Amino acid sequence: MAGVAGRLARLRCSGALSSPLQVTRFPALQLHLCGPAMRASQKDFENATNQVKLLKKDPGNEVKLKLYALYKQATEGPCNVPKPGVLDFINKAKWDAWNALGSLPKETARHNYVDLVASLSASSESSIQVTPAADRKQPGSDALVVTSQDGITTITLNRPDKKNALTTQMYHDIMLALEAAGKDDSAITVLTGNGDYYCSGNDLTNFTDIPPGGVEEKARSGAVLLRDFVDCFIDFPKPLVAVVNGPAVGISVTILGLFDIVYATDRATFHTPFSHLGQSPEGCSSYTFPKMMGPSKATEMLVFGKKLTAREACTQGLVTEVFPDSTFQKEVWVRLKAYSKLPPNAMRISKQVIRNTEKEKLHAINAEESNILRERWLSDECMNAVVSFLSKKAKL
Numbered sequence: 001m002a003g004v005a006g007r008l009a010r011l012r013c014s015g016a017l018s019s020p021l022q023v024t025r026f027p028a029l030q031l032h033l034c035g036p037a038m039r040a041s042q043k044d045f046e047n048a049t050n051q052v053k054l055l056k057k058d059p060g061n062e063v064k065l066k067l068y069a070l071y072k073q074a075t076e077g078p079c080n081v082p083k084p085g086v087l088d089f090i091n092k093a094k095w096d097a098w099n100a101l102g103s104l105p106k107e108t109a110r111h112n113y114v115d116l117v118a119s120l121s122a123s124s125e126s127s128i129q130v131t132p133a134a135d136r137k138q139p140g141s142d143a144l145v146v147t148s149q150d151g152i153t154t155i156t157l158n159r160p161d162k163k164n165a166l167t168t169q170m171y172h173d174i175m176l177a178l179e180a181a182g183k184d185d186s187a188i189t190v191l192t193g194n195g196d197y198y199c200s201g202n203d204l205t206n207f208t209d210i211p212p213g214g215v216e217e218k219a220r221s222g223a224v225l226l227r228d229f230v231d232c233f234i235d236f237p238k239p240l241v242a243v244v245n246g247p248a249v250g251i252s253v254t255i256l257g258l259f260d261i262v263y264a265t266d267r268a269t270f271h272t273p274f275s276h277l278g279q280s281p282e283g284c285s286s287y288t289f290p291k292m293m294g295p296s297k298a299t300e301m302l303v304f305g306k307k308l309t310a311r312e313a314c315t316q317g318l319v320t321e322v323f324p325d326s327t328f329q330k331e332v333w334v335r336l337k338a339y340s341k342l343p344p345n346a347m348r349i350s351k352q353v354i355r356n357t358e359k360e361k362l363h364a365i366n367a368e369e370s371n372i373l374r375e376r377w378l379s380d381e382c383m384n385a386v387v388s389f390l391s392k393k394a395k396l
């Protein structure tokens with residue numbers, strides 16, 4: 001356990017991975033950046049750390065390292081933490097950048113940080129997304145877009161540059177979006193992805209944001225989040241449709257067993273590499289997959305990580321219908337618009353008649369899978385896989 005905690009601690013590098021180094025988009029924040037000639041106040045500095053999160057364009061690793069070093073110097077002073085090992089590439093690069101600032105005074109570092117952020121903001125001014133609060137469908141981030149039209153509420157995963165990997169915030173936002181969609185006046189609800197991927201599953205950087213309670217606390221809260229997330233799909237009251245616009249990985253595949261319809265482009269693949277990641281099945285797939293495809297086909301996917309083509313997934317019952325990529329969007333939306341005109345109450349009640357008998361069982365399976373995963377996340381097998389991915393040594 002100490003080894004696992006140590007490796008995670010190194011990954012975090014004193015909170016570095018959850019520090020303003022991560023360039024993610026957030027709803028607009030007020031900014032008061034100081035000009036280059038003025039000294040930066042603490043308030044300017046705080047605003048600048050928020051501004052970094054608003055940059056739409058990734059400023060590149062070199063600038064991110066500079067920002068990191070200045071941030072650490074401004075908040076903690078000169079680098080006096082142990083140098084990470086040579087194989088710990090990411091943290092070593094950060095340590096080097098911080099250490100290179102020597103004894104630069106905190107105030108100067110703060111000032112330089114604010115200046116650097118101001119120059120980055122000026123060069124990407126148009127990239128800041130200002131979303132009026134009243135128009136926001138759910139709080140937290142623009143990594144999820146919710147629209148309602150023609151009787152269809154569509155929840156779109158919108159992190160195409162990260163293959164729509166699910167951050168912790170996105171799990172929460174999807175739950176909120178589903179809760180709202182379950183109550184709105186749309187007839188059906190769709191989950192889809194923006195870009196070339198449907199979703200690459202859990203964002204593996206979720207493992208790096210360790211709370212003061214340590215990795216055990218992280219695993220515990222992760223298991224609660226997972227259980228709550230999957231429960232929302234089990235309980236969703238209306239017809240739920242997945243429009244799988246590209247490859248799907250991990251949890252985005254397993255929860256498909258809880259959807260009512262799954263339409264896929266012929267470019268989509270379905271991959272659940274849990275053993276490779278030292279993990280185990282979730283999303284009720286330990287029950288839904290063997291039920292729909294038989295235990296041995298389910299084992300090939302869930303235990304051996306066999307990646308299915310869209311057509312194979314259709315043969316196995318995971319996908320309802322496959323469409324040529326060139327006509328996918330057009331054909332699917334024409335179909336869904338027609339379905340959305342059917343009487344909504346009849347559709348909702350029919351769905352419930354089909355699904356309700358299994359609900360209690362699914363909740364119990366979800367709770368059990370989440371518990372088992374909590375243990376898995378603390379294993380060396382899982383940690384090694386996550387570290388390998390984050391240090392760019394491994395990909396699926």
Ligand SMILES: CCCCCCCCCCC/C=C/C(=O)SCCNC(=O)CCNC(=O)[C@H](O)C(C)(C)COP(=O)(O)OP(=O)(O)OC[C@H]1O[C@@H](n2cnc3c(N)ncnc32)[C@H](O)[C@@H]1OP(=O)(O)O
Nearest residue numbers: 162163165200201202203204206219222226250251395396
């Ligand atoms: C204790 C912690 C609990 C946390 C919260 C728990 C909540 C519930 C969790 C439920 C359990 C879920 C399990 C799963 O979903 S397992 C599946 C996890 N997914 C993966 O392992 C996929 C990893 N990604 C890849 O292997 C490749 O990126 C991929 C094959 C998907 C695409 O390869 P390609 O070469 O086409 O593209 P890139 O690799 O260059 O990707 C572009 C950028 O996107 C980043 N990326 C992609 N996927 C992920 C991901 N899943 N997590 C984090 N980042 C991801 C990739 O790093 C690239 O980023 P950069 O451009 O910055 O390099």
